Amino acid sequence: MKILAIETSCDETAAAVVEDGRRALSSVVSSQANLHASFGGVVPEVASRAHLQLVAPVVDAALSSAGTAPDELDAVAATIGPGLVGSLLVGASAAKAYAWSWGLPFVGVNHMEGHLHAAFLEDPTLALPTVVLLVSGGHTMLICMQEAASGGVEYRLLGQTLDDAAGEAFDKVARFLGLGYPGGPAIERAATGGRPDAIAFPRGLAGQGFDFSFSGLKTSVVRYMRANPLVPIADVAASFQEAVVDVLVAKARRAAGEVSAKAVCIGGGVAANTALRERVEKVCRQDGRAAFIPSRSMCTDNAAMIGATAWFRLRTDGPTPLDTPVDPNLRLPLV
DSSP, X not given: OEEEEEEOSSSEEEEXXXXXXXXXXXXXXXXXXXXXXXXXXXXXXXXXXXXXXXXXXXXXXXXXXHTOOGGGOSEEEEEEESSOHHHHHHHHHHHHHHHHHHTXXXXXXXXXXXXXXXXXXXXXXXXXXXXXXXXXXXXXXXXXXXXXXXXXXXXXXXXXXXXSOHHHHHHHHHXXXXXXXXXXXXXXXXXXXXXXXXXXXXOTTTTSTTOBOOXXXXXXHHHHHHHOTTSOHHHHHHHHHHHHHHHHHHHHHHHHHHTTOSEEEEESGGGGOHHXXXXXXXXXXXXXXXXXXXXXXXXXXXXXXXXXXXXXXXXXXXXXXXXXXXXXXXXXXXX
16 A cells, blocks of 8 residues: 655645655655744744645655555545644645545544654554554653554653643753754754763753653743853853753653563654763663664654555555545544
């Protein structure tokens, strides 16, 4: 089964052709990062207008790269939420138009579920139960992926952020420090050569369940810089990054032990952070547990993960009606 998938939930225009939910025949991503850099963050109207210009060329490139013609496809999928409503409308409308004109079923996909299924594109044998640390600009969640009674996969929420997502905290701190956008890579670059133990920034909700809080950490960075304006930026960035990684890894590790997970997997844009990737590998090695660290291209938004999820959803739920609306606040289906 070959599925054309489109992803436009935020500022990446992406398309991919995925075979049997486990093999990406192509994955094309057109990033708008440079377009939004001067604003210090994503401007929704700018993003949706860029998607309008890019979606057709990106789809054409994905089909060409996969060597797949429309009459060889079995379905067309798109992200229908969560995300920016204008951006979602562009991708979903395009996918529905392609599906209708080619006489194919349409599959609407939850963006967050896509990040969970990205793991299977690079390791189809990933053992369950697995604890997934999903960290991005909009979400920070601990999910237990486990086998459902029906033989499929189901998700159990273990914890989530109570305020800022980890990626959001990276963006806000980077903006305050004048490091640019996107904040995650900017902080990581600035932290090079800095001392992660230079400043004792707080670890929000440390040792308190599996929920997260990063707003206090962000405020602490602002207050520290105002009181110590001459402190090296490298030390501030490294210490901030260390505080975020400490909390993420500690909670993921405890969650994996509680549910007897066979592996820990990370996903989302923040999963591209080198310090986080190395720390997860280290603690999993110490605990005798597998660590799944996806390639950086599978961490950021892409359409291959949407195609993988669409294959699963088409088998379990069937096609999505063409009149199904996008939902910027769409929730992950949980048990």
